[in-house]
Amino acid sequence: MCGIVGILGRGPVADRLIDSLKRLEYRGYDSAGIGTLKGNYIELRRAEGKLRNLETRVRRHPVSGHAGIGHTRWATHGKPTEHNAHPHATDNVAVVHNGIIENFRELRAELKQHGAYFASETDTEVVAHLIDSYLKNGCSPQDAVKASLPRLVGAFALAILFKGHHELMIGARKGSPLAIGHGEGEMYLGSDAIALAHLTDLITYLEDGDWAVLNRNVAVIYDAQGTVARREVVKSATSSVLVDKANYRHFMAKEIHEQPEVIGQTLAHYVDIANESVALPQELPFDFNAIGHISITACGTAGYAGHIAKYWFERLARIPVELDVASEFRYREAPMRRGDLAIFISQSGETADTLAALRYAKSQGLHTLSIVNVLGSTIARESGIVLQTLAGPEIGVASTKAFTCQLVVLAALAVAAGKARGELSESDEVDLVRVLIEIPRLVTRALASEPQIEKLARDIAKSRDVLYLGRGTSFPLALEGALKLKEISYIHAAGYAAGELKHGPIALVDESVPVIVIAPCDRLFEKTISNMHEVAARGGKIILITDASGAAEVSMDTLATVVLPEMGTTFTPIVYAIPVQLLAYHTANLMGTDVDQPRNLAKSVTVE
Incomplete structure (x- = not known):
């Protein structure tokens, strides 16, 4: 969840470390710090809060040094204070860490008995003291790390500096991602290629259990058994340009408005527009006719994309689908039939729980398929x-364009499955693909509802509780809408299947509770109208999101009706996600929250 970077440079590295951390701030922004080697000692600069606080501190108190490490933190152990910020150091070693050391209490107690003094509440500080204990016993830096790593229980990506060793940096990974960057007379470590894109496009991804000894010209990689390992150097396609907000106030607003373009780019990758058919970019190594069951696993917004896809696979391809929250699935030890299909969805491709679920599915002999936005990621x-997905870098913590691009890929895959199984005819495929091809245009039209939604946000911002209702594929979108509002505005919101209203949630409805109903005019629309009458009878303030046909059929008063363009009903969630995102965005904006970096959250969840 944290971001780490290391540079063995030919010149001063402090500014470049901070530049790299800016690219990693989506991983955490509770605190930040850098450490450099200066003369014969390790010099640290750390600051609580956003990265700009560290920038200010470094400007006022510059650090020199041609070797350095940096960290931007999402707090796990210990509050987000300066003394808990990374790097953590002894007199001899400095460490930055992404992950969780599960046995840190035992190690801490042992190290204290031998005279170690701990200045923080973090689990990470034990790594510095543990390595230092081996150094004091006469080990070389390399041997000290080699002895320490097997004693660390949990997940970690580490970058380590040593006093007096200006040509040396050591990195290690277990569970958490770490990449080596290759420069000209320089070497780099980073949580991902994004952090290193402005430094190099030559990347080596460490495999789980690897650790690496770097000098300015070469990296020697060892596997978990201590054997020298060969890992491929790949050319990264990640842009070296630091993404900016353009003319938008927030990244989230920019990313919402980028959706017509990135959905179109993703569609072009999965649909043959000329022939009006699905054309997957690679041949699948299995026959959908041999698949008896699909398991979809993801977290958060990606999980709701999977929930929508469950309806599509079952309806279009007639394949039963089981949906799992990755953090539960990894411990459920679910029985799985060898040869079935498991789908994993993750924007970053580094989500720890989803990665663990993927590894379990592979161990059970399933075909594994991942939908990710970062091609070089671990998943x-x-x-x-x-x-x-071709969403491009998504900086806002609340996922928007990645979500709709995930839906596009899942829609194309569901159509391909239906066609392969004979559940869809050629004309069915053409009809569905025509709807998909229209989606970028329809999303552009949906964005035109923004002025109306911005006004509605004023009512939502006054509320303590908000309900979202939907049926069919609109039910998972109701869950997603509630999540969006919660995570960036801090207003409590809950999403429900509209048919479940009378089974409990209706108790929450009164004149102070806005009820947002997501209801395209489909075969379930009349049922949803009945639920709206139940809300209206109890004084609930209804905000209806529908199309012109739906708006014409509704006779009751609503607080507002947001009318979206008419479209085929199968893939409506891709378009109806737009007003849901806009409502959360404008409400949060009115509430004065940090829209792009909401409290307690991070973009890439690489710890359990």
Whole structure:
């Protein structure tokens, strides 16, 4: 969840470390710090809060040094204070860490008995003291790390500096991602290629259990058994340009408005527009007719994309689908039939729980297919098949364009499955693909509802509780809408299947509770109208999101009706996600929250 970077440079590295941390701030922004080697000692600069606080501190108190490490933190152990910020150091060693050391209490107690003094509440500080204990016993830096790593229980990516060793940096990974960057007379470490894109496009991804000894010209990689390992150097396609907000106030607003373009780019990758058919970018190594069951696993917003896809696979391809929250699935020890299909969805491709679920599915003999936005990520590298979304970098913590691009890929895959199984005819495929091809245009039209939604946000911002209702594929979108509002505005919201209203949630409805109903005019629309009458009878303030046909059929008063363009009903969630995102965004904006970096959250969840 944290971001780490290391540079063995030919010149001063402090500014470049901070530049790299800016690219990693989506991983955490509770505190930040850098450490450099200056003369014969390690010099640290750390600051609580956003990265700009560290920038200010470094400007006022510059640090020199041609070797350095940096960290931007999402707090796990210990509050987000300066003394808990990374790097953590002894007199001899400095460490930055992404992950969780599960046995840190035992190690801490042992090290204290031998005279170690701990200045923080973190689990990470034990790593510095543990390595230092081996150094004091006469070990070389390399041998000290080699002895320490097997004693660390949990997940970690580490970058380590040593006093007096200006040509040396050591990195290690277990569970958490770490990449080596290759420069000209320089070497780098980073949580991902994004952090290193402005430094190099030559990347080596460490595999789980690897550790690496770097000098300015070469990296020697060892596997978990201590054997020298060969890992491929790949050319990264990640842009070296630091993404900016353009003319938008927030990244989230920019990313919402980028959706017509990135959905179109993703569609072009999965649909043959000329022939009006699905054309997957690679041949699948299995026959959908042999698949008896699909398991979809993801977290958060990606999980709701999977929930929507469950309806599509079952309706279009007649394949039963089981949906799992990754953090539960990894411990459920679910029985799985060898040869079935498991789908994993993750924007970053580094989500720890989803990665663990992927590894379990592989151990059970399933075909594994991942849908990710970052092609070089761990989930992508370990999956049997990778289907990439072409959303581009998504900086806002609340996922928007990645979500709709995930839906586009899942829609194309569901159509391909239906066609392969004979559940869809050629004319059915053409009809569905025509709807998909229209989606970028329809999303552009949906964005035109923004002025109306901005006004509605004023009512939502006054509320303590908000309900979202939907049926069919609109039910998972109701869950997503509630999540969006919660995570960036801090207003309590809950999503429900509209048919479940009378089974409990209706108790919450009164004149102070807005009820947002997501209801395209489909075969379930009349049922949803009945639920709206139940809300209206109890004084609830209804905000209806529908199309012109739906708006014409509703006779009751609503607080507002947001009218979206008419479209085929199968893939409505891709378009109806737009007003849901806009409502959350404008409400949060009115509430004065940090829209792009909401409290307690991070973009890439690489710890359990």
